[in-house]
Every structure is written in structure tokens, then in C-alpha cells.
Amino acid sequence: MFDEFSLHITDGEFVAVLGPSGCGKTTLLRMIAGFEHPDEGRIIFDGADVTGPASDRVVVFQQPGLFPWLDVRHNVAFGLQLRRRRIDWQPVDEILSTVGLSEFAGHAPYELSGGMQQRVALARSLVMRPKMLLMDEPFAALDAHLRHAMQVFLRELWTEIRTTVLFITHDVDEAIVLAERVVVLGSNPGRILGELDARDVHPSSSDLLDNADYRRLRHRAVELLGEVP
Amino acid sequence: MRRVPIRYVAVLAASLVAWQAIAASHAFPSFTFPSPANTWDAFLQTLHHGYQGSTLLADLGVSLQRVSIAYVGAVAIGVVLGFAMTQSRVVFTIVDPYLQFLRPIPPLAYIPLFVVWFGIGEMPKVLLILVSTVPVIVINTINGVRSTPNYRIELARNLGANRRQILTRVIFPSSLPDIFTGMKVAIGVAWSTLVAAELIAASRGLGWLIEQAGTELQTGIVVTGIILIGIMGYLMDVGIRLLERLVIPWRDRV
Numbered sequence: 112m113f114d115e116f117s118l119h120i121t122d123g124e125f126v127a128v129l130g131p132s133g134c135g136k137t138t139l140l141r142m143i144a145g146f147e148h149p150d151e152g153r154i155i156f157d158g159a160d161v162t163g164p165a166s167d168r169v170v171v172f173q174q175p176g177l178f179p180w181l182d183v184r185h186n187v188a189f190g191l192q193l194r195r196r197r198i199d200w201q202p203v204d205e206i207l208s209t210v211g212l213s214e215f216a217g218h219a220p221y222e223l224s225g226g227m228q229q230r231v232a233l234a235r236s237l238v239m240r241p242k243m244l245l246m247d248e249p250f251a252a253l254d255a256h257l258r259h260a261m262q263v264f265l266r267e268l269w270t271e272i273r274t275t276v277l278f279i280t281h282d283v284d285e286a287i288v289l290a291e292r293v294v295v296l297g298s299n300p301g302r303i304l305g306e307l308d309a310r311d312v313h314p315s316s317s318d319l320l321d322n323a324d325y326r327r328l329r330h331r332a333v334e335l336l337g338e339v340p
Numbered sequence: 341m342r343r344v345p346i347r348y349v350a351v352l353a354a355s356l357v358a359w360q361a362i363a364a365s366h367a368f369p370s371f372t373f374p375s376p377a378n379t380w381d382a383f384l385q386t387l388h389h390g391y392q393g394s395t396l397l398a399d400l401g402v403s404l405q406r407v408s409i410a411y412v413g414a415v416a417i418g419v420v421l422g423f424a425m426t427q428s429r430v431v432f433t434i435v436d437p438y439l440q441f442l443r444p445i446p447p448l449a450y451i452p453l454f455v456v457w458f459g460i461g462e463m464p465k466v467l468l469i470l471v472s473t474v475p476v477i478v479i480n481t482i483n484g485v486r487s488t489p490n491y492r493i494e495l496a497r498n499l500g501a502n503r504r505q506i507l508t509r510v511i512f513p514s515s516l517p518d519i520f521t522g523m524k525v526a527i528g529v530a531w532s533t534l535v536a537a538e539l540i541a542a543s544r545g546l547g548w549l550i551e552q553a554g555t556e557l558q559t560g561i562v563v564t565g566i567i568l569i570g571i572m573g574y575l576m577d578v579g580i581r582l583l584e585r586l587v588i589p590w591r592d593r594v
Binding site: 144164172176179180194 | 502513
């Protein structure tokens with residue numbers, strides 16, 4: 112699936128992987144997460160080979176996938192309660208407040224909107240204090256307005272906690288505004304077409320269309336993607 | 341709980357009137373076709389004085405006791421067996437052929453054998469209900485386990501769940517909607533199996549009551565028994581639905 116593929120991500124980086132469907136970006140994320148294994152080559156995380164999933168690399172999927180039989184608070188605490196039955200609830204309540212859902216702690220997931228559910232899913236991952244957050248098109252199912260709000264939110268959150276993030280998307284704008292570095296993938300076989308330095312563009316940047324950096328990056332990204340045969 | 345629509349009450353009232361009209365026309369002799377009033381008298385008679393030494397409530401109690409013991413047992417056995425079959429290839433290979441071969445046999449066909457083996461006491465009835473309902477629960481439990489969305493399992497693994505934790509904290513709750521589907525089917529099966537078993541071989545219970553009264557042409561008591569059997573079946577169904585709403589309010593809302 113991949114050909115001469117090499118990607119290095121530094122501690123604390125926010126990297127977006129941008130590519131058309133079928134370029135293997137989800138497979139890449141699933142291999143880093145440890146759900147799948149490469150036939151050849153290695154995936155090294157924090158100095159050791161990845162052999163399976165672990166809570167130091169937590170995935171946020173496109174679907175929030177909350178457990179409907181648990182309320183919001185217990186969904187967030189799910190990972191911690193796997194380790195011990197009696198947990199310290201303080202980090203749980205803190206992270207709920209960080210994602211702005213304190214008042215919904217006792218609600219059932221299906222009582223929440225899609226964007227709120229995705230924030231719970233994010234909180235459930237973050238409470239594990241992962242070294243790396245693997246996000247697989249987490250906002251793709253949301254409508255445009257909500258998606259933008261979530262992008263602003265995620266970017267602000269990241270500026271605060273500086274966890275390493277690998278963010279998969281097929282949306283050029285999303286990749287540019289969110290990440291510091293955008294890796295553009297092509298398909299058949301999956302390979303890196305190029306990289307963009309997007310440090311200067313943020314989701315909260317006012318009026319992107321007037322932003323020269325944004326226009327240049329967008330142009331370059333489309334150009335790279337256009338090279339796909 | 342959804343309210344009973346007014347038209348249902350109307351249909352019921354209309355059939356009561358029709359019933360009374362047919363009875364009053366004397367088209368059939370009153371001992372073969374009891375009027376609503378006859379039936380009400382028979383009801384009061386069996387309620388207060390009983391029939392052949394046992395009151396209506398006693399027979400009702402006996403039947404309810406049999407069905408509840410067997411039903412609770414069937415759900416417990418069915419869920420455990422269903423889970424065991426999904427977790428162990430060996431258990432599945434051993435149990436599944438029985439399930440497949442025995443399923444087409446109507447449970448009532450076992451009655452003669454059970455009577456020879458265990459007589460007409462409580463044991464053969466409970467056993468018969470188990471035979472007819474355990475497969476229903478097992479099959480639905482297996483369905484539930486297999487239809488657990490993969491992303492839930494992956495999420496749990498990702499957050500550090502081991503095999504046992506995935507089973508108890510993800511797969512079990514995920515399979516509850518299917519288990520309840522099985523339970524709703526099984527309660528009807530259990531009740532009708534019991535009544536049928538009591539008709540054939542019993543000395544107590546609602547099935548016995550209507551069979552006994554029938555042989556003596558006490559059709560008022562027979563109809564009383566039939567209506568009571570219907571009402572109890574309906575109430576059990578409502579009970580399981582209430583329990584379902586209590587245990588899995590999230591059903592169909594995910």
C-alpha cells in the first residue's frame with residue numbers, strides 16, 4: 112500500500128495528514144495506533160516498536176462512539192476505571208470543564224448534539240494523558256459551522272496542552288488551519304507528495320481569504336494533490 | 341407506557357355486546373356457549389369457592405410460580421450459554437448441533453417422555469419451559485455479541501481494556517438490546533408452553549383448570565380461564581417491556 116514511506120513526528124507537534132480517499136491515511140493512523148501492522152517496515156513510537164494499541168496513543172474516530180449505557184462523566188472516566196475501580200474524579204471533572212461540558216456530566220450521550228458528543232470523545236481520550244492524539248477525520252460528520260467551532264476549540268486546546276497530534280483529513284482548509292505541518296499524501300501507492308509549513312495560519316485567523324499565507328498554502332496543497340496521476 | 345387507544349376499548353366493548361347477543365339468541369345451548377353473565381358468575385364462583393378443591397387464585401399462583409422460576413432460569417442459562425458459545429470454539433461446536441437439531445421439535449412433543457421420567461409434578465413443567473425458551477435466549481445472545489460494533493471494542497482496547505474487561509464492560513452491555521429481544525419472545529413461548537403442559541399433565545394450574553372444566557362441560561369456567569390466561573400473558577409482556585425501558589433506556593437511540 113505504501114512505497115518508500117518515511118514520516119517523522121516530533122514530540123509536541125501538530126501534524127495533519129492530507130490526502131484523497133484511498134491514499135491509506137486511515138491505514139497509517141491505524142498502524143500507529145497499533146490496530147494494524149505493517150507487512151514491511153517499522154513503526155517506532157517513543158523509542159519502541161508499536162506492537163498493539165495502548166493508552167499512550169489514543170484515537171479519536173469520526174464517530175464519537177460513546178457508550179450509551181454510561182453518562183457523560185462515566186464515559187470520560189472509562190479508561191481510568193479500567194485501571195482501578197476507585198478512581199480520582201478530579202481529572203475527569205477538570206477535563207469536562209476544559210471541553211465545556213461540566214453541566215452535562217450526568218447526561219446520557221444521546222441527549223447531546225454531535226459536536227458535544229465529539230467533545231466528550233476528545234475528553235475521554237485526553238483524560239488518559241496520552242503522549243499522542245490520533246484523530247481520524249473527527250469533525251467530518253459535523254456541519255460546516257460546528258466543524259469550524261470545533262477546529263477553533265481543538266487548536267486552542269492544543270496550544271494549552273501541547274500533546275503531539277496526528278490529524279487525518281481530506282479537507283485542505285482543515286489541514287492548513289489546524290496543523291503546524293501538513294503532510295500531503297498521494298495514492299497508488301501511498302506516498303508523501305510534499306509537506307507544508309502551516310504554523311502561521313490558525314482557525315481563528317480572521318478572514319482567511321485575505322490571508323496571503325493561507326492562499327499560498329492552499330494553492331500549494333491543491334497543486335501537490337493535483338499531481339496525483 | 342403507551343396508553344391504550346380508545347378504539348381498542350370500543351372494539352372490546354363491541355365484541356362483548358356481540359357475545360351477549362349471540363348467547364341471548366339461544367342459537368347454541370347455554371352449556372356449550374356461556375353468556376358473558378354466565379362467565380362472570382363462573383369467575384366469581386371459582387374465585388370464592390374454587391373448583392375441585394382449588395381456588396382460581398391458587399391455580400393462577402401455581403402457574404405463575406412455574407413460569408417465573410423457569411423463565412428466570414432460562415434467561416440465566418441462555419445468556420451464560422450464549423456468551424460461552426461466542427467465547428469458546430469448543431463450547432460452540434458441542435452445543436450448536438443440539439440447538440440446530442432440537443429447535444424444529446415442538447417442545448410439547450417431549451411431554452409424554454417427561455411424564456414417564458418425572459411424573460406430573462413441577463419438575464417436568466419447568467424443564468419443558470427451559471427446553472422451549474433457552475434456545476431463544478441463546479440465539480439472541482449470540483446475535484447481540486456478534487453485532488457489537490467493532491469501534492466500541494477498538495476504543496476499549498485503545499484505552500487499555502483487557503479481554504475480560506472488553507467482555508464485561510463493552511460486549512455485555514452492547515448485547516443487552518438483543519438479549520431483551522429474546523426475552524420478549526421467550527416470555528410468550530414460556531407461557532404458552534406452560535399452559536399446554538398443564539392441559540396435558542397437571543393436577544393444578546390454569547391449564548389444568550380449563551381442561552378439567554371442559555371435560556365437565558363447565559364452559560363458563562373454561563372461558564374464565566382462557567381470558568385469565570390471555571390477561572396474564574399480556575401483563576407479562578408489558579412487564580418485560582417496562583423492565584427493558586428501565587435497563588436499556590438507550591435502546592434505538594444510539
